[in-house]
Amino acid sequence: MSAILSADDLNDFISPGVACIKPIETLPAQPEKALNDYEVTTEDQVAASAPPPPAQISLTDCLACSGCVTSAEAVLVTLQSHTEVLSTLDTYRSLRAPWGSQNGASNGVNGQHAEGKLFVASVSPQTRASLAAVFSVSEAEAGNMVAQLLSGDAGLKTGGAHGSDFTWVIDTNSTREACLVAAADEVANGLAPEALKKPSDPGSEGAIDTTPKKPILTSACPGWICYAEKTHPYVLPYISRLKSPQALTGTLVKSVLSRRYNVAPSQIWHVAIMPCFDKKLEASRSELTSSVWLDSPDASQDPVRDVDCVITARELLHMATIRGINFSSLPRTPVPAVQRTPFPDPQIDAFLFPPSRRKNQEAAAGSSGGYLYHILQTYQAQNPGSSISVARGRNADVMEYSVVNGSEIIIKAARYYGFRNIQNLVRALKPPKVSRLPGARTGVSRRPPGRGPAAGSDVKEYAYVEVMACPGGCTNGGGQVKVSEVEDVRIAEGIVSLNGEAIPSRPGPKEQKEWLGRVDEAYFSGEEDEVVDADGMRDGRAEGEGDVVNGISRRYIGEVVSHWSSVTGVDVKNLLYTSYREVESNVGKKQNDVERVVALSSTQGGGW
Template sequence: MSAILSADDLNDFISPGVACIKPVETLPAQADSNPYEVTTEDKVQAPNPAPASISLTDCLACSGCVTSAEAVLVSLQSHTEVLNTLDTYPPLDVRYLSESRNGLMNGNTPPPNDAKLFVASVSPQVRASLAATYGISENQSGFLIEQFLSGSQGLRVGGQYRSGFSYVVDTNQLRQACLVLGAEEVADAIETKSKPKPVLTSACPGWICYAEKTHPYVLPHLSNLKSPQALSGTLLKSVLSKTLGIPPSQIWHLAVMPCFDKKLEASREELTHKWWQSSSSTETPVRDVDCVITSRELLSLAEARGVQFAQLPLQPLSPSERTPFPDNRLSNFLFPKPRRRTEQSVTAGSSGGYLYHIIMTEQARNPGSTISVQRGRNADVTEYTLVSTSGQPLMKCARYYGFRNIQNLVRKLKPARQSKLPGAARRMAASASGGSDYAYVEVMACPGGCTNGGGQIKIDDVASTLPQTRGEEVVNTSPQSQKEWLKRVDEAYYSADSESENESDGDVHMANGTGVENGHLTNGHRQFINGINTTEVQDFLHYWSSLVAIPLEKLAYTTFREVESDVGKNKASKTLDDTARIAQIAGMSGGGW
C-alpha cells in the first residue's frame, strides 16, 4: 500500500493492528546516560522521540495483512530479478519463429531451448511519475521508457546476452477493454441483480487484499474483471503462445506499475495460465505477470545497468529496432499510431476512470440526462449522480480513495446484526443501506488514487537524481513540497489527454457524418463514449477470444476468495507447515523464476 499514506499533508492514516509488534521493535534507543548522575526535575523529561515507522518490508514480514507465502513471492520481484533473468536466459528470436511458421527460414538459426521472449507493460501513472521527474511530457516519458526497455541505448548496452524487451505495451489499451467490460458488468448487475449493490472495483490489489482478509462479506460485491495489468499478461501470453507456437513458460512478462501491491496481484494463483488454458492439472502454473517493478525500481534498474535515463532519446524507436507483432489486427490495437485520445481527465480521476466511464455509458442510454458531481467529507470521497431530464436520479456512483474512507464504506455494507430490542432491526437495516444507494463504487487503497502509489517517485528521490533530470530542480522535501509534487504528477497524467488529442490524425472526425449526442460521438455503427471507441474494443475482445480459441469469460475475468490471516496464530506449531507451504508456492512460481 502507499508508502506515504500517513504523510501529514494527506487525509489518511493506517494505524497498526493490535497484533502488529513492529512499532515496539522500532522504538528509538534511549540516549546514553550516567546512572549515578543526579538530575533536576526539568531534565527528567526526555525529548519527544522520533515516530516509529513501518515500511513495506516490515509489513510483509509481519504476516498480518500479507501472508508469509505471499511475502516470499513478493520478495522475488525486484529490479535485480529483472537483470538476473535477462542475463540468465538468451533472447528468443521472434522473427525466426514467425518466418519458420510461414515456411521461410532466411538463414536464421533456431533459438536455444531455454530462450525466452521478454515483453513488458507500462501503466500511465508510471509515465506521469517519470514525466514530472524529468520535466517532460507524458508522451515523451513513454518514449523514454520504451527506449530504455527496448532500444539499443537502454538495457541492451550490458548483460551476457545484451537482451531487451521485444514488446512494450501501454496498459491504457487494455484498460479501455476493462472500462467497456466494466460498464457491461454493472449494467447486467442492475438488470439481472446478479450482484448485490453496489458493484465494487477490483483493479486495486491493496483493496482486494484488505477485503479478502478482513471483510469477506464484501466479496460478492466485487467486480470479477481482471485489472489492466492482469489482462495485459493474459493477452500477451495467450496470443504470443498461440501465434508463435511456444509455451507460456517461454514468455517472460514484466509489468511496471505505480504501487507495490501489484506484486501481490501478480502472485495470485488465479492469474496463471492454468485458469485460461486447458492444461494438465500436474503442469506447473505459469504466471501471467512474472515480475512487477515500480517507478522507483525502474530508476534502480537503469542505475544497476549503468544507463543514464536522462540521456536517452525522447523519440519513438526506429522501425529497425521494432520487433513486428505476429498478429496485425492485434498489433493495430495494442500499438496505435498515432496514440488515441484517452479518458485521462480530472473528472475521470487518476485511477483509470472506471466510475466515470460507467456513468457516461449509462448517460448514453438516457438522452438528455446530466451528471451531477458532489464532493464528500473529504477530497477522496466524491459522489456522482446521473439525473434525468425530469430531475429524477437514474444512477448513483461514488469514489472512495484511501483506507480511512474505505473503512467507512465497508461499515455501510456490513450485514446488520440480529437484535431483539424493539425497533433495532429497523434501525440497523436503515444504517446498513447507506452503501446500497450506489450502483457502483470506485475503490482505491491510496489517497489521491494511483498516481500517489507507494512505488511512485517521491520528491526526495527527485532531489537525489537532480544531476540527471532535464527539467526544473526540486530540492525542498517538506510535506507541503510533497503535496505540490503530487500535483505535478497529476498534471502530467492528465496532460496525456490533450497531447494525444493534438497528435491525433482525426480518430474522430466531425466532418464525416459524425454526430454528437450527450457528449458521446457516434459515427455509423461506431460509438465513442468518453473518448473510447466501444465498438472497436468489443471487436478486439471477440477477435482475441476467437484467435486463441478460449472463451472471453476465461480470459478477462477472475475470482476472489476469503483468506485467513495468520496473525495471532501459534507460531511454533505452524512453523514447519509454513516452511513447506512457502517452499511449495515459491517453487510453483513459474515464468522463469
C-alpha cells in the first residue's frame, strides 16, 4: 500500500479494533512415519512445529471482521494502490478494437500466455475538484488533465514496458444519473402501501430483492456501510439496495465489454479514481463481482471484481511522479476525438460519453452526488406548486428537508454527515429494549425528545436520509489533497506560486476549512455545455413533459438500463442493486480446545 496513507489522514475515525480475527494459527504438520509405526508420547514431548508463515491480511479479511470500525482498514490494502496500477500496465499490453482475430489468439485472449487487457478508468467529480483547487484550474480542465494522463499522448503510454494506457476514461456523473433515478424509484416503492410490498423472510434483512424500510438510508458511502454491517446490523433493513456510481460503472463496463467483445471479465481491468480510501473497501466486496451478472461462471476460476483497483487524487499525482510526468504541464483540453475508441455499443457509448458535458449538482444538493436533493426535486416536480424547506440541525452536517404544499408536508428527509452524527442516527433507529421483568411495559423508548435534526423530529418520520461518513461530504474524503500538502505538490511540479496565492507553512484546522471551501467552489462551478440535435432534443435524449428532473430524463435512463439488460441478458435487479449482511466476529469470545480445532480444521478443508 502507498506510504501516503496514514492514520492522520482519516477523518472518519471511531476507534481501533482491539484484535484481529485473521488466523495465524495452523494445524500441526503431520510427521512422516513408516508404515505400522506407532508411538505413544506425552504432550510435553511433542516436538515444536515449524513457525507458521507470516499472516497475509487482505481487505477482504477486514470486511469479514467486526474488530475495527474505522477506515484505517484501508491501510491493509496490498493490491489497491498507484503502484499496482503501474505494475499492471507494465505487465499487460493494451488491447484495442477491432480485434485482429475472432478466436482471440492474436489478442491474447482465451487463456493465451502473453494476454493483454482492456484498460478502463472512471473518475469521480470530487477528485477533479480537488485537483482543480490544487492547480487553480476549472473542474473541467482538471478532468481533461486526468484523461490526458491516462490515455493522452503525453501520459502514461510514454513509459512502461508496453506503452499501455487506458482505452476509456469515464466520468462517473453519467452512471450517477442512473443512480439518482433509481434512488427516487426506491423511495417511491418504500413509501408504497404495505400491502403492495413484497414481504421479507426472517433473516433476509439487507437482501437484494427486499424493499428497504422507512427511512431509507444511503448506500453510496462504503465507510458507513461497513460500520453498519459490523456494529449496528439492526439498521440493515433500512439501507438502500442501490449500487454506488463506482460499483455501477464497474458492473456496466465489465458486463457490456465481456459480452460485446466476447472476452473474459478477467481481461478487463477497471480502476476507479475516488475521493476516499473507503472506496477500496467497496471494491473488495464479494457482492460486487462477476458472479452476480455472469450467467455461466467458470467454477474453476475465482469471481472477478467489477472494480479491480481504487486510487485517490493523491495517489494519481504520485503515479504521474513515478513515471516522470509533470501533471501540471499536461494539456487542459480533451483528448482528440480521433483518438477515441467508441464503446462497443452505440447506445451505451452515447450514455457514457455524451456530446455535452454534464455538470455536477447545484450547491443545494451537496458535494456527495445529490441523492437526497434529487429525490426532493422529483417529488416537487410531481406536486406543482410545492416547495422545498430546509431546517438546520444541531450542526452544519445535520439538515432536515421537507417538500411542502401550503400546510401539507408531502415528504420529509434529512442529511447526516460525519460519524458523530451517524452515531446519533443509528441510536434513534435502535429497537427498544424489551424488559424481561414480568408485567413490565415493552417497546417503550426512553430516548429524550428533540434528538433529531430539528427539535421534536423523529428519525422514523423521514422517507430518506443521506448518510456520508466524512464531515462536509465527499469533497472532504481522506484521499483528497489536504491543505498541508498543497505546497509540496506545487513545488514538486515546479510551480512557484499561483495568482499570488500563499499557503501557510503550518496550516491548521482554519486553513483546512478554507481549503475545503475552495474545493467545493471548484466542484460547484462547472459549466454545462448544451448540445441540441435537429429534433430539439438535448443530447438526443427522449424527454417528455414532467419527465425531466434537474436535467435528468427518467425516460432516457430507463431506456438505457433496459437496453443494458437486454445486451447482457441480466435482470435489471442484479445490475442496479446489491445486498448487505451482518458481519459477525469471534473477537473477544473464548473458545474451548474442541471449538478451536474444529475451526482450524474447517479452514483447512477438513472437519470431523
